[in-house]
Amino acid sequence: MRGRVGIAILFALLLSQNVARGEERWPDERRAGPFVIHADFALRQIEPLIEQLAALQSDVDRALGVGTAREEIHLFLFQRKSTYLGYLREYFPTAPDRRALFIKQRGPGMVFAYRSDELDVDLRHECTHALLHANLSIVPLWLDEGLAEYFEVPPKDRAFDNPHLSSVRWKRRFGSLTPIVELERIEELEGMGRAEYRDAWAWVHFMLHGPEPARDELQRYLRDIRELNPPGQLSTRLARSLPDVDEHFSRHFRDWSR
Secondary structure (H helix, E strand, O other), X not given: OOOEEOOOOOOOOOHHHHHHHHHXXXXXXXXXXXXXXXXXXXXXXXXXXXXXXXXXXXXXXXXXXXOOOOOOEEEEEEOOHHHHHHHHHHHOOOOOXXXXXXXXXXXXXXXXXXXOOOHHHHHHHHHHHHHHHHHOOOOOHHHHHHHHHHHOOOHHHOOOOOOHHHHHHHHXXXXXXXXXXXXXXXXXXXXXXXXXXXXXXXXXXHHXXXXXXXXXXHHHHHHHHHOOOOOOOHHHHHHHHOOOHHHHHHHHHHHOOO
């Protein structure tokens, strides 16, 4: 599990006050899709990643049908970890020590990160959170993290080469994957350990690549959230649309191949 926070942290009005005052001092800035990127280094150094981020919104919408972001999302990127941590200590004194953070309160979502060896993965993960929360008023924690785990890898790896896949296949043989109803009970990030991140990803993979009724139900569920209709529990909806859903889930990973 990577160091990250994908839920709102209470720093109201930050963007309009402290961050906004500092925007003019950023050496390089760029727009990429819904993202407004501010960096203390030349963004041409990560051009391929910027192109991937610009396409991420289309990837998410194509898979989930959540539409385009209703607001812009600000990315703040740092060359050095020390600068990143110093910035967070100044403006976010209670923020956890993570390689990357997604923060949203009342205004636009914000993503903060530094150029670690995992920057590509970190940004795809946190920007997935940002895109979801730019469109949806709520996202259950397990689903929020499962979707971010799915989209954090490059597009070519999402179906067959996510690092979670081999572990999920092994755990499936012993019936030790977390049922969706248990994932739905997790309300705090502290309840998401390695197994929960892996199994949340597994349920997302099943819904996106498994039986068509599962994908259709996921999209209807998210559409209800987007349209402010009470969505209910996704597990209940899946069981209604796809009887014996747990058996379908297990069979999906037993049979999944290129």
